[in-house]
Amino acid sequence: MSTIISVLINGLSLGAIYALIALGYTMVYGIAKMLNFAHGDIIMVGSYTIFITVMNLNIGGPVLTLVAAILFSVIVCTVFGVTIEKIAYKPLRGASPLAVLITAIGVSYFLQGSSQLLFGARALPITMPNLGNIDIGAAKVSVGTVVTLVVGIILMVALTVFIKNTRTGKAMVAVSEDKGAAQLMGINVNKIIMITFAIGSALAAFAALFYLFGIPAVNPTLGSMPGIKAFAAAVIGGIGSIPGAMLGGILMGLIESICKSIPALSSYTLAIEFGILILILLIRPIGLLGKKRRVKV
Amino acid sequence: MQYIKNIKQSFKLKNNINYFVLIALLAVLIIADQFGLLGRSLTGLIIKMGYSAILAVSLNLVVGFLGELSLGHAGFMCAGAYIGCFFANYMYGVIDNKILVLVLAMIVGGLVATVLGFIVGLPALRLKGDYLAIVTLAFGEIIRNIFNNTSSETFGGAMGMSTKKFEGTTLFIITLITLTIVLFLCQSLIRSKHGRAITAIRDNEIAAKSMGINVTYYKLFVFALAACFAGVAGVLYGHSLSTVRQDAFTYNYSIEILVMVVLGGIGSMRGSIISASLIVYINALLQNNLSGDMAEIKQAVYAIILIIVVIFNNAPALKKVKDKLSVSNPAKKNKNPETIHDDEVDWRRVPTKIPMDEVLTANLPNNDEAESDTAEKGDK
Amino acid sequence: MKKFMKVAALVLVATLVLGCFTACGTKADNDDGGNNANTDAKKEIFIGATGPLTGDASSYGISVKNGAEIAIAEINAAGGLNGITFKFEMKDDKAAAADAATAYDALMDEGMQVSLGSVTSGSCEAFAGAAQEDNLFFITPSASAAKVISYGSNSFRVCFGDPDQGTLAAQKLVAKYKNIGCIYDTSDPYSTGIYDAFKAEMDKSGTTFEVRTFDADNKKDFSAQVDALKDCDVIFLPIYYTEAGLIANACASKGVTAALFGCDGLDGVAEQIDKAVVTNDISYITPFDVNSTDAKVSAFVATYEEKYGEKPDQFAADGYDAVYAIFEGMKAAGIDDANISASDLSDALQVAITAEGFVLKGLTGEMTWDASGACTKVPVIVEL
16 A cells, blocks of 8 residues: 555656646747757756755755755756747747757757766766655655645646736737737737746756756756656647646656556556557547647648 | 659659769779778768668658658667567578678568558558657657567567677678668659659648548558668668667667758758768767767767757748858849749748648748648647 | 758768878878887887767766776886887767777777777677677776677676676575565666576575666656565665665665665765765675775775876776786787787787786786686675
């Protein structure tokens, strides 16, 4: 029983991390219609920022350190996200999306290459402030895991509220529906795209922190696998759909955690995750919560 | 027969220049090799360039002509490499002629990959754009994951499978001949009525369907054919080393092949070959010259080259600069630039139009009826 | 525009190919020319190697390179061998087989005469396959897979073989513990190599044990594996120290108190964990103890720290020993001509290094080699 509970909680918190990353993918896709392959590497940037903060900053208590770390990490990630958009993606607006995809890959290589240059390729261990453990039922769960879950859910709710109820949020929806029309209505499309990148990157900064709770080590390629899995999660949920990204992320996390806990399946974790992805897409080609659109001929 | 006749009738030097260049190159290289002018690293590089070019050309069939984004090409290569080399390892005990074994192995590896390509083609019937991209990526990773979990008696699992390393000269000749054959098959296909059907599907699937084109057949056919060539390239890869391990075929490698295709120009076979060779060459150059402590800047340098090249080639704002530099600028050739102005650009966009292109971006001015139609096709 | 691209690309290709020809030509000239400056005969032996200098595995490659460079500097400073000095270069192979093959070809073009092979098992296999054709003597510091030295009589190694460590670990653990668990990496040849032998030995002794796995795509989050093994007295970790550090941290955060036992890959785990947080007993089989009081070791550690600003790990020591194995082998074979071909040097070295009475007293113990290429030395168990 305790094993089942801890497997589920591990899965949920991993899922929350994937969901936060997937949100970044899905929002950028919905609005800029591009696959931002460098999104995973923004997590890596965030992780290194947290690493530097936690290792060098000594202010009272673990909670304060964490708050400082997440603050710095959000700022750095947002700056990175917006700068990358300005330098690498904006000149290509109007060009073939495949070209944008390749630039995104180039940016991803560049971020990995430069962090390797700065910090070396070796995984650097990081001592995260210890928050202790709590007992849920018979299972022992670290507070970090619970924080991941709770904050993850709060962020997702906040994002939904933001998009539904604010002018900027509504403008984002408008841009994702029809750019030309949105522009005619006086929406500054470039600004909206920039804001989208900023929000996506800020979410990635949170994902980085939660990621380090579970796995206290940073290396230059840290972001790529979670990035790909989050991309898969976004697609499972229906890319462009915000609740879809959350659902897909949680699903991915649960599948991964369950597979790993069963010895016979654990070495096939990747195959099972991707196999389920293919199955879901074969049954529902637009993802679980994707919007169906009619084709005009 | 009619098909062959057509080819004969339409024989033009311009259409066949690729083969002549390749064959001439092969001849030059063989002669150079006889005189000992080719160093070992150059021989190795030519082999690598050769199988990379096969991969790029075959992926170009899917991305450039069928218009589907595939991120799983390395997976087919992986299956071809493992099965083809496994077969070859067995056959070396049966047949004495090494070259014959390699050719047979390429056929076997190609066939296995064809079957897998057919399977991946099935979801392609229902999925589009990025959905298909992630499914192909997933397939590639699943294939890799399965080979990683094989026992040490069969495919070696994590240890990798030992293969028989081919002697450099023989292998580069075989690789270049294979590349020529693959190129011939691809170009003949594209220039035939089947090729036109495939590009029709790319440009507008519904219109193509309503013209009576069998979309299912052509999609599966292209996926299977491209996979087949990737499998053949995998066997060549396996024989250029003494080991095949699954970790060489991650999605990153698929992306690298895609980069070759996009940089070479989507829908341009010649471009694919050139850019595949160039990328292999640049990587080798960086690897050899940045050894020791300098190695770490390699990736960043490569990334910067990549970003600059793509932005330079594609940025709308840089179009004017490029036209100025271009040696074959249509506006220069034609005395009256006004007449070709807008239409020319639109017409030129057609060959590169793939479903991801439907995705429109903010500053695109000509948001006309035809384009907004296709824009929604992806979300069908 | 497309046309422009093509023409530009063609021109570029042409220049690059030409450049390559000329580069190869001039490089060879340079090698001779540069060394001809002092005397007529070449006075340098070129030791080549490939290893991961970038990417996830780069710390192993960099360590080996650093260790080998220290050995080369020492030897050259002491006057070399019969007036012959040594030159060492490691090319980056990103731990990938194809890149190792490319690097091998380039090294051969540059005149490599003897080699340290590759650092990691996967790429060393590709290296060994190619080296066997040329009969190039190589002694790999750290590629421990059984297959690496199976290609030909020209292949040797300094480290333990994977199967030996697995068998030894099984014997030690069965003798000491009751509930045994194991976590290994199914995508890594080193890890599976040890695990296979470990499992075989455990089966032989009739002991059952719990096993969990991970692979290269899932090697970050170990909470599920650690949870499953929380009742074990000991967890056997035939993996590298990065993941072992993560597992140790996962144990600490899950409150799992099992002892952790590993092989030489665990060397370096001490820097990965915070002793205040991780209270588990950690021990591993290794030929090299950085805290050893041996004069040779402490001198090496001091030099290394001075030069690279960190403590050497076992890979560095292996790299150092591998260079000395070549040096001592050449000394025993009485090589006095730096122009010797790779194949001749290989034949001489093979005889010398496998000869009765050839013992290398290195940083990783007293080593002898047999014709299989495997190295015999006494393992030490280090406890943190």
